[in-house]
Amino acid sequence: xxxxxxxxxxxxVPEGAIASLNCTYSDRVSQSFFWYRQYSGxxxxxxxSIYSNGDKEDGRFTAQLxxxxxxxxxxxxxxxxxxxxxxxxxxxxxxxNKLTFGGGTRVLVKx
Amino acid sequence: xxxxAQSPRYKITEKSQAVAFWCDPISGRATLYWYRQILGQxxxxxxxxxxxxxxxxxxxxxxRFSAERLKGVDSTLKIQPAELGDSAMYxxxxxxxxxASGGTEAFFGQGTRLTVV
Numbered sequence: 001x002x003x004x005x006x007x008x009x010x011x012x013v014p015e016g017a018i019a020s021l022n023c024t025y026s027d028r029v030s031q032s033f034f035w036y037r038q039y040s041g042x043x044x045x046x047x048x049s050i051y052s053n054g055d056k057e058d059g060r061f062t063a064q065l066x067x068x069x070x071x072x073x074x075x076x077x078x079x080x081x082x083x084x085x086x087x088x089x090x091x092x093x094x095x096x097n098k099l100t101f102g103g104g105t106r107v108l109v110k111x
Numbered sequence: 112x113x114x115x116a117q118s119p120r121y122k123i124t125e126k127s128q129a130v131a132f133w134c135d136p137i138s139g140r141a142t143l144y145w146y147r148q149i150l151g152q153x154x155x156x157x158x159x160x161x162x163x164x165x166x167x168x169x170x171x172x173x174x175r176f177s178a179e180r181l182k183g184v185d186s187t188l189k190i191q192p193a194e195l196g197d198s199a200m201y202x203x204x205x206x207x208x209x210x211a212s213g214g215t216e217a218f219f220g221q222g223t224r225l226t227v228v
Contacts (some may be wrong), residue, residue: 004153032215043202043219044154088153092215097142097206098167099217101153 001026004091006102013109019076021105023089026070032092033065033072038104039085048074079109117203117220124227129191132223135184136205144217145178145188146202154202160186193227200224 005024013019025033032051036044050056050063050072062075072091076083089102116135124130136143141162146154157176159167162183171178175194180186190197206217 006153034216041224043200043222046216046218049216090217097161097215097217098156098159099144099204099206099215100156101146103153 002102003027003100004089004102006087006089006105008103009106009108011105011107013079013107015079015081015109015111017079019079019083019107019109021074021076021087021089021107022071023073023091023102024071025089025091025100027091027093028067028070030067030070030091030093033063034090034092034099035061035063035072035074036088036090036101037085038088044088076107079107081109081111083107084109115203115205115218115220117223119223120221121224122226124193124225126195126227127192129189130193130225131187131189132201132203132225134186134188134203134220136186136203137218140205140207141183142206142215142217143180143186144202144204144206145186146204148200148202148222150199157188190225193225195227198225198227 003026035048037047038044048063050065056063060077064073086104086106088104118133143160145157148154158171158178160180178188201223204217204219
């Protein structure tokens with residue numbers, strides 16, 4: 001079992017719709033959770049961090065964390081073609097700053 | 112956020128040659144990571160530094176890869192000899208340690224795209 005798992009996609013959504021991305025992790029004592037956006041050929045860019053159960057909203061992005069079920073999700077509202085990218089889920093384990101990434105979900109927003 | 116500086120942006124090298132990458136993290140960021148990202152996959156940790164000390168190099172192929180962070184500031188990752196399978200994006204990231212939020216938000220440099228021919 002991979003430590004951090006994501007559906008590779010592609011997730012195809014029409015412009016203006018909500019894109020919903022999911023991520024599960026195996027280490028129950030993980031403490032910090034992050035979403036990165038990565039455009040083709042570029043490096044990952046941090047877009048959201050979440051540390052406690054519940055929802056966290058930032059603009060059109062909402063991160064949701066459920067530690068009991070060991071999953072974290074990202075919602076992108078009013079999806080735009082510029083949101084087309086790969087979204088990486090990253091989890092920080094309790095012991096120090098070991099940051100582990102999932103394989104990423106590719107999102108395609110169609111005009 | 113101030114940027115993490117990496118160089119070179121692109122590198123083409125022949126198989127069996129040596130290659131080196133350089134990273135200058137955000138000032139004051141104690142934790143420095145080197146990741147390797149193969150096309151279509153997520154970043155995989157190669158080595159993690161806390162200040163000048165290596166705290167995790169379990170995934171670093173030590174027969175050919177080496178990393179150092181003298182004085183706990185900038186870092187160099189070296190591959191000798193390079194193999195065809197080393198073709199990938201090499202990413203450097205840095206984060207603080209501790210802090211109210213855990214201080215573990217990591218910010219990446221632009222990466223080095225390595226092609227081994």
